[in-house]
Amino acid sequence: MRVLLVSHACAAPINRAKLSALSRRPDLEISLLVPRLWKEGGCRYLTKPGEDEGFRIYAGGVLFSGRVTGHFYRSGLNRALRAERPDIVHLEEEPWSLVAAQIMAELALIRPRPKLVLFSFENMDLNLPWYRDGIERWVLASADALIAGGETVRERLLGRGAAPGRLTVLPQFGLDPDIFRPPAGPERPDIFTVGFIGRHVHEKGVDILIEALARLKGAWRAIIAGDGPTRAELESSAGRHGMGGRILFTGWLDHFEIPGLLRQMHVLVLPTRTVERYKEQFGHVLIEAMSAGVVPVGSSSGEIPHVIGADGFIFPENDPAALAGILQDLLDRPALLDRLSASGRKRVISEFGWDVIAEKTHAVYGRALSGENAACGAQGQ
Numbered sequence: 001m002r003v004l005l006v007s008h009a010c011a012a013p014i015n016r017a018k019l020s021a022l023s024r025r026p027d028l029e030i031s032l033l034v035p036r037l038w039k040e041g042g043c044r045y046l047t048k049p050g051e052d053e054g055f056r057i058y059a060g061g062v063l064f065s066g067r068v069t070g071h072f073y074r075s076g077l078n079r080a081l082r083a084e085r086p087d088i089v090h091l092e093e094e095p096w097s098l099v100a101a102q103i104m105a106e107l108a109l110i111r112p113r114p115k116l117v118l119f120s121f122e123n124m125d126l127n128l129p130w131y132r133d134g135i136e137r138w139v140l141a142s143a144d145a146l147i148a149g150g151e152t153v154r155e156r157l158l159g160r161g162a163a164p165g166r167l168t169v170l171p172q173f174g175l176d177p178d179i180f181r182p183p184a185g186p187e188r189p190d191i192f193t194v195g196f197i198g199r200h201v202h203e204k205g206v207d208i209l210i211e212a213l214a215r216l217k218g219a220w221r222a223i224i225a226g227d228g229p230t231r232a233e234l235e236s237s238a239g240r241h242g243m244g245g246r247i248l249f250t251g252w253l254d255h256f257e258i259p260g261l262l263r264q265m266h267v268l269v270l271p272t273r274t275v276e277r278y279k280e281q282f283g284h285v286l287i288e289a290m291s292a293g294v295v296p297v298g299s300s301s302g303e304i305p306h307v308i309g310a311d312g313f314i315f316p317e318n319d320p321a322a323l324a325g326i327l328q329d330l331l332d333r334p335a336l337l338d339r340l341s342a343s344g345r346k347r348v349i350s351e352f353g354w355d356v357i358a359e360k361t362h363a364v365y366g367r368a369l370s371g372e373n374a375a376c377g378a379q380g381q
Helices: 013-023 077-084 099-109 132-141 151-159 206-213 231-240 255-262 284-291 304-308 322-331 334-351 354-370
Strands: 002-006 029-035 037-040 042-045 049-050 055-058 088-091 115-120 145-148 167-169 190-198 220-225 247-251 267-270 295-299 314-317
Touching: 002 077, 013 029, 013 055, 013 354, 029 037, 029 049, 029 077, 042 088, 049 115, 055 077, 077 099, 088 099, 099 115, 099 132, 115 132, 115 151, 115 304, 115 354, 145 151, 151 167, 151 295, 167 354, 190 206, 190 255, 206 220, 206 231, 206 247, 206 295, 206 322, 231 247, 255 284, 267 284, 267 322, 284 295, 284 334, 295 304, 295 322, 295 334, 304 314, 314 322
Parallel strands: 002 029, 002 088, 029 055, 088 115, 115 145, 145 167, 190 220, 190 267, 220 247, 267 295, 295 314
Antiparallel strands: 037 042, 049 055
């Protein structure tokens, strides 16, 4: 089985672990096409073609680098298709994207036509322009298998006419449980520690966490990692509540610093609020926290309830009193904290490790080739 994966997200080397895991399958040859230059979030990723841990990398020139659904390949795509002659093209781009339309046009010229597996991560009902709407309907009707990045993505795709039998729910990215491990010895302090990791913007709801912390009784501290336009106001709010000495604002951290930071926490809060053009699509930091033995607490926005499941707590969006009640309960009941810590770690290992994600992705490939429908409930859960 030969697979060509096309993904702008894999321009970041940290996102390629799934390919390394897939490349270890004896019946699978996998290769990757990414933009030669990709700009996103203030970062510039420059990729050189070659070999990387068992798979080939093709780097194509793109127009409109950094536009997630608005870029397309001016070079590299046709070369990768001719060189690899894939049985499957696995496209990790939205079904209305320009790259999706480009892939559809290229595949129409190949005989026999490779199977198309498409991953989507969008969970909002978008008012697409007519031509984007047409691209999406074309792609969804033509794809041999669809991977939804979460249950809320699956609901959107079904609403857009996707065939249920071709849909599997499976995260795009997993993690290494040995890197995101629970603390050993003194890595986690005795004092109850609440954390947040992410952007400091209105939709991430960090202000709700500050208001909730102001209601907590007993000994506690908090670590708020990240940066963004609301950081100064958040620090001022913490000071006005007299909590400046109890809350550490770390600023922006590199991803390799996150595992160690998580091991200092007992609870991680993701207080996202839904706004006009955004609701939480997954919250990868939630599974990172659970892997490290940190209890997740999240708002009801988007995919958060599905990710946390029974291994943490959900509170209504924009409700600091409800969040404070959950945190107080966890502070007062260390046995509950320990039980959820253990169950969350166990679930992450069984559902979100890279080898597990690779195995489930490989199963999707098999169904795409055979024409078999995804079994009822085969949703990567």
